[in-house]
Amino acid sequence: MQDFEDFVALRSQALLRTAYLLCGGDRDAAEDILQDVLMSMYGKWRRIRTSPEAYARTALANAAANRWRRRSRKPEAPLELGAVPTSRGHEQQVVDADSVVRALAELPKKMRAVLVLRFFDDLSEAETARTLGCGIGTVKSQTSRGLARMRELMGEQVLTWN
Amino acid sequence: MELKEALEAATADLDVRPGFVGDVMAGARRRHTRKLLAITAAVALLAGVTTGVMLTRSSTEPFTAGDARLTAATTGDLADRGDVIEQALSVWNGKRPVPVTDVSSDAHVFWTANTPDGPAALIAQSVRVKASAEPQTLVGLVHGADVVDQEVVYRGAREQGIYRIGDGEATYVVLGLGERVFWSANPTRGPDLRYSRAWQEAELHGGVAVVRAKPEETPVFLRTTIVPAADDFTRVGERIAPRQEIEQAPPRTGLGWSSVMWATSRQEPGKPGQSQDKLVSEDLRRRGYMDYGHPLVLWEVRAWLPDGRYAVVTETNGELIGALYQADGTFDRVVPGGPAVRGRPVPVRLVLPDGQGTIIADRNALLGPEEREGAWLAPPGTTQVTIWRSGDQEVVPL
Known part of the structure; x- marks a missing residue:
């Protein structure tokens, strides 16, 4: 299982970042689900037929969605986006980074997952659809609505994408 | 932003x-x-019930x-x-x-x-x-x-059973656990681009071997009953490594990508022949074109070529490497590439033999006239490629 150990050592950081965004910026939850996903992959390692990274991403998206289902039964603190400074220095970048995660946390789980996989993990529409187990049409519509919603939530901090 | x-x-x-x-x-x-x-417990319980034996936990004995x-x-x-x-x-x-x-x-x-x-x-x-x-x-x-x-x-x-003392010139203490221990440092690459390793058998005294090696020489340890061959990259036996080396993420080299990209519209079947590998490039490791000691690379570009062959490009030890297969999975040849340099526009450019074109790739860009995501098989004679990144267009000479 050396290759599994290599995979964990090499890819944990990247997967943690994806998990962090999928969990809407909850670092502890991200680490928990990543650890759980990786441990569950150990027993199945030889049977995983896709790329291990793709498998892990799918499992993370599912785990984050299930976590969200559990959490959604509890009331959550309202989102408060801070005022937007006008200058665009390092502090502005920090504000942008913080508010983009908070805006992401406001999105429905699937919409958030689509945006994370498309724009952070650089998956194609087809790969995103495969990862989330949905159709390409769903990915397209969730992307479009998700980006529009992000724009609403981010206010003046207009986001661009290609 | x-x-x-x-x-x-x-x-x-x-x-x-x-x-x-x-x-x-x-x-x-x-x-x-x-x-x-x-x-095991379920089987034991079933056996106990069948024979009328009650299973009880042991007492408070040491x-x-x-x-x-x-x-x-x-x-x-x-x-x-x-x-x-x-x-x-x-x-x-x-x-x-x-x-x-x-x-x-x-x-x-x-x-x-x-x-x-x-x-x-x-x-x-x-x-x-x-x-x-x-x-x-x-x-x-x-x-x-x-x-x-x-x-x-x-x-x-499984027991790892290997410990490292020191960081520079290090001492490795390895348990034999009833098998033989072989080790090798500094793989060499031959003119055929294949790596080989000179294996030494570690002397076991009382079932324990002490080996002196430098971690930067990428020493590889195997616990096995079979003597590994110099070109053995199929991991005969069990590769073992001290925990501090497993946990220490290898330095980021090369392109640092982690995805499968297709350079052609034809993407089926996804692999040549009956390959069961998760990545096609795993075959290159088995064939000795990649070494044990190099960090695992999780990206590759795939393409079905105009003449019906299949091509894959990846990187090893900071260099691009490509391979061609017949459609039935028969290995054709390896195609060397240049250095894998992060930050360079279109960092993957691999000219294929027999006029099959050039595989180019840039993970974060749209490439060529079809605006393909990440990779494109450029026809022979292509001298430049248009790429789009973050909404900006750029023409890159090849």
């Missing part, structure tokens, strides 16, 4: 906590062992994991040095790893010897852990006033 840029900025400082990899590995093995134990090393005669050239053994046990008793909930009083030095870095001792002890009702064995190495590492060896599970 671009969304991707914002997401990357938001996660730029995120890294796994120290010890995360070790916790994952320990937890994964624990979970796996628990599953095996549950199956517990033992039953590992032969707990009572074995101490070996090594310091075996008769009571003071060394006492000192090692005193260091050992001051440290208990996280998964251990209780320890037995049977800590035992089963090997102690002088190494190039000074005296060292291997110790075994029965312990209880949360994950298992049965006692397990804790094995570890003490060097001077430090416990180099400790490993809970679950009954029936």
Whole structure:
């Protein structure tokens, strides 16, 4: 299982970042689900037929969605986006980074997952659809609505994408 | 601000906590062992019910994991040095790893010897852990006033059994565990681009080998009953590595990508022939075009060529490498590429033989007239490619 150990050592950081965004910026939850996903992959390692990274991403998206289902039964603190400074220095970048995660946390789980996989993990529409187990049409519509919603939530901090 | 840029900025400082990899590995093995134990228990229970035997837990007697090393005669050239053994046990008793909930009083030095870095001792002890009702064995190495590492060896599970003392010129203490130990440093690459390694058999004394090597020479250790061949990259035997090397992420080299990209519209079948590999490039490792010691690369560009052959491009040791296969999976040839340089526009450019074009790739761009995501098979004679990145268009000469 050396290759599994290599995979964990090499890819944990990247997967943690994806998990962090999928969990809407909850670092502890991200680490928990990543650890759980990786441990569950150990027993199945030889049977995983896709790329291990793709498998892990799918499992993370599912785990984050299930976590969200559990959490959604509890009331959550309202989102408060801070005022937007006008200058665009390092502090502005920090504000942008913080508010983009908070805006992401406001999105429905699937919409958030689509945006994370498309724009952070650089998956194609087809790969995103495969990862989330949905159709390409769903990915397209969730992307479009998700980006529009992000724009609403981010206010003046207009986001661009290609 | 671009969304991707914002997401990357938001996660730029995120890294796994120290010890995360070790916790994952320990937890994964624990979970796996628990599953095996549950199956065993279910079978035992069924057998007990069938024969009318009641299964009862053992009493409050002092517990033992039953590992032969707990009572074995101490070996090594310091075996008769009571003071060394006492000192090692005193260091050992001051440290208990996280998964251990209780320890037995049977800590035992089963090997102690002088190494190039000074005296060292291997110790075994029965312990209880949360994950298992049965006692397990804790094995570890003490060097001077430090416990180099400790490993809970679950009954029936694989034991890593290799420890490293020092960072520069390092001493590796390796347990044979009933098999032979081979090691090799500094792979060499021949004119055919294949790597080979000169394997040396480590001498076992009392079942333990002491090997001196430099970590930067990428020493590879195998525990096996078969002598590995110089071109053996099929991992005959079991590759073993000290935990600090497993947990230490290798330096980021090359392009740092982690995806499969297609350079052609035809993408079916996804692999040539009957390949069951997760990545097609795994075959290149088996064929010796990649070495054990190089970091695992998780990206490749695939393409079905106009003449019906299949091409794959990836990187190893900072260099691009391509391979061609017949459609039935027969290996055709390897195609060397240049250095894999991060930050260069269109960093992957591999000219294919027999006028099959050039595979080009840039993970974060749209390429060519079809605006393909990440990769494109440029026709022969293409001298430049248009790329779009973050909404900006650029023409890159090839």
